[in-house]
Amino acid sequence: MKIVCVGGGPGGLYFAISAKRRDAGHDITVIERDPPGATYGWGVVYWDNLLDMLFRNDADSARRLRAASRLWEQQQIRLRGQTAWLSGYGFSMGRGTMLDILTQRALDLDIDVQHRRSVEDLSDFADADLIVAADGAGSRVRQQYADDFGTQVDLGRNRYIWLGTDKVFDSFVFAFEDTPEGWMWFHAYPSSAGISTCIVECSPQTWEAHGFDHRDAEDGLQLLEKIFAGHLEGHSFISAARGEPARWLRFMQVRNTTWYHDNVALIGDAAHTTHFTIGSGTRLAMIDAVGLAQSLYNHEDLPTALQEYDRVHRTELRPTQAAARTSMAWFENVDRYTDQNATGLAYAMAARQGQHPPWVYQHHIATQIPVLRRAQHAIDSARRRYLAVRRGEVPFIGAERSAALSR
Template identity: 65%
Template sequence: MKITCVGAGPAGLYFAISAKLRDAGHDITVIERDPPGATYGWGVVYWDNLLDPLYANDAESAQQIRSASTLWQEQQIVLGGSDVGFLGGYGFSVNRSTLLDVLAERATDLGVNIRYEHGVDDLSELADSDLIIGSDGANSKVRSLHEAEFGTRVETGNNPYIWLGTDMVFDRFTFAFEQTSAGWIWFHAYPSSAGISTCIVECTEQTWKALGFDSRDNEDTVRLLEKIFAAPLDGHSLISQSRGQPARWQRFTQVLNRTWLHDNVMLLGDAAHTTHFTIGSGTRLAIMDAVILAQKLHDHEHLDTALRDFDQQGRAALRPLQAAGRTSMAWFERADRYLDRNAADVAYAMAARHGYQPPWQYRVHQASQVSAVRKGLRWYDNGQRWYLACRRGEALGSRADKATTR
C-alpha cells in the first residue's frame, strides 16, 4: 500500500513506524513543511500509560525515548512564593525535539521516506496514494481543505498562555501562583532536559491586558514575568527562544470533528482532536492513534473497512478525554475563585476539578501534606514504577531512572 503522511509530528512518524513494523511492504512517505529539528515548545509530559504501549509496539524506539526522559516525582502548588501544598504521583518528560529525532531516525531505519521542507497545498499532488494521513497538527492544512466533509469545529479557550523555558531545574511538577495588582498569574513547570525546565505561564484575559502583555514586546514580556515569578524561580531566568523563534502568547484551540475520515484521507493526532495541555494527554493520544490505525490496517483485508472501524472506535474513545480537557481548562479559567485558600486546599481543589471526591479523600489529602507520609507514598510510587518497568522489559539503572525529591 502506498501511504503518505502529511506532517512529521508524533502522530505521523509513529504511524509510519507502526505500519512498517506490521508490513514492511508498505510504501510510506512522510512530508513535513519545516526543516528537520524545527519544532515548537520545550518538553512534553507523559506517564506509564504511554510507556506500556510504546514498549509493546516497538521496544527499540521506546527505550530511546525513555532513556532521553526525565523522571519527576510529586506535584507542588506554590502560592505567593512560600505557601506550598502537595499532590502525589510521578511522571516523565522529554524534549519534543528529542522525541521527534528518535522517531524520525527509527522511521528512516525501517525504510520510511521523510521529505522535509515540502508543503502540501493541494491533495491532488498525492493522488497516487492509497491512503493520505493528515498528521499536521491543530492547524492542519489537510483538514482545512475539507472542513465541511470532516465537520470541523474549532473552539478557543479564554486564557492567554505562553510556552517558555527556564534554567531553574524543577524536580517536581510545579504550579506557582502569584498575585499581582492586576490579578493572579501562574505557571506550570516541569523538567525537560539537563539544566532546563519547561515553564508555561497562564492568566485570565483581564489580568493579561491589565499587565500590558497585549502590547509588550517579547523581551519586555519575559523580563516582567521573571520579576513576577522571582520567588518560585529562585532568581533564575526565563527563556523565550526555542529553535531560533521567540515564544508568543496564544490561546488553546480545541479541535473537534464529526468524522476523521473523508474518502481516503484520515486525520490523526491534533489534526483530528486536541485536549487541553493541563491534562498532558496530547502526545499519548497522537501515538495511540498511530498504533491503533496501523493495527486496523493490518487486521482488515479492505482499506475502507479498516478506516471506518478506526474512525468510529477512535472518536468514541476520545469523547470522555476531550470532556476532561474542557473541564480542566474551565477550572484554570476560573482559578482565581479558589486562590483565597491555603496552598494545600488549592491543591485539593485542583485534584478534584474533574468531579466528585468522597469525603474521606480530603482527609487522605491532608495527611499527604506531612513529610513522613509523602516519603512513604514516594516509596510506594517507586515500587510501582519499578514493577511496571520490569513487566514491560524496560532497561533499568540508567540516569533516566533516578530522581531526587526533598
C-alpha cells in the same frame, strides 16, 4: 499500500513506524515542512500508560525514548509562600529529542522522511492509497475538507505562553502569583538536560492589564521573570524556539464529527485537541497512530479500516475530551479557589474533574506530613519499578534523581 503522512511530529512519525512494523510492504512517505529537529514548544510529559503501549508496539523506539526521558516525582502547588504536595510521578523529555529518535527509527525501517517540504495541495498525491493528516491543530489538510470532517474550532478564554527556563525543576510545579492586575500562574517540568518547560497562563483581563497586548517580546519576558522571580531563583525564561520568540496564544479546541473522508484520515491534533493542563496531547496522537495502523492491518479493505478507526477511537476519546474541557474551565475560573491556602488549592486542583471519594481528601491532608509523604513516595517508587519490569524496560534506577522529600 502507498501511504503519505503529512506532518512529521510525534503522531505522524509514530504512525509511519507502527504501520511499517505491521506490514513492511507499505510504501510510506512522511512529509514535514520544517527542517530536521525543528519543533514548537520545549518538552512533552507522559505517564506509565503511554510507556506500556510503546513497549508493546515497538520496543526498540520505546527503549530509546525512555532512556532520553527524565523522571519527575510528585507535584508541588505553590501559593503565597506555601507549598502543598500531590503524590504521583511521570516522565518528560525534550520534544526535539523525541522527534530525533522517532525520525531515526523511521529511517531505520526504510520510511522516506522528507523535511523542508510544504503541502499546499493534495493533488500532488493522487497516486496515494491513503493520506494521513498529522499536521497539527491548524491542519491545512483538514481545512480543505472542513465540511466533510464536520470541523468545529473553539478558542479558550485564557491567554498562555509556552516558554523554556534554565531553572531545572525536579517536580511538576504549579506556581500561582497574585499581582496587582490579577492572578498569573505557571506549570513547569524538566524537559531536557538543563532546561525545563514552563507554560504561563492568565485571564484575558490580567493579560491586558499587564500590557502584554502591546509589549514587545523582550519586555514581556522581563516582566514575567519579575513576577515569578521567587520561583526562578535567579534563572531566566527562554522565549526563542525555532529562532522565533514565543507568542501569547489562546487554546484552540478542535473537534471533528468524523476522522476520515475518502482516503484522508486525521490523527493527533488535526483530529482533536485536549487542553495542555492534562498533558495528553502527544500521548493521544501516538495512540491514534497505533490505532490507525492496527485498523489497516486488521482490514485489507481501506474504507472498512477507516470506519473501524473512526468508530473505535473517537468513542474512546470522549472521556478524555470531557476531562480536558473541565480542566480548561477550572483554570479559566481559578480565582474562585485562590482564597484558601496551598493545601486547599492543591486538593481543589486534584479534584477538579470530580469523582473523588471522601477518603481522598483525608489522604491528601495526610501526605502533607513529610514522613507520610515519604511513605507514599516509597509506594509510588515500588509501583513504578514493578511496571518497568513488567513491560521489559531496562531499569534506570540510579540514573534518576528523586525529588527532595524532606520538606
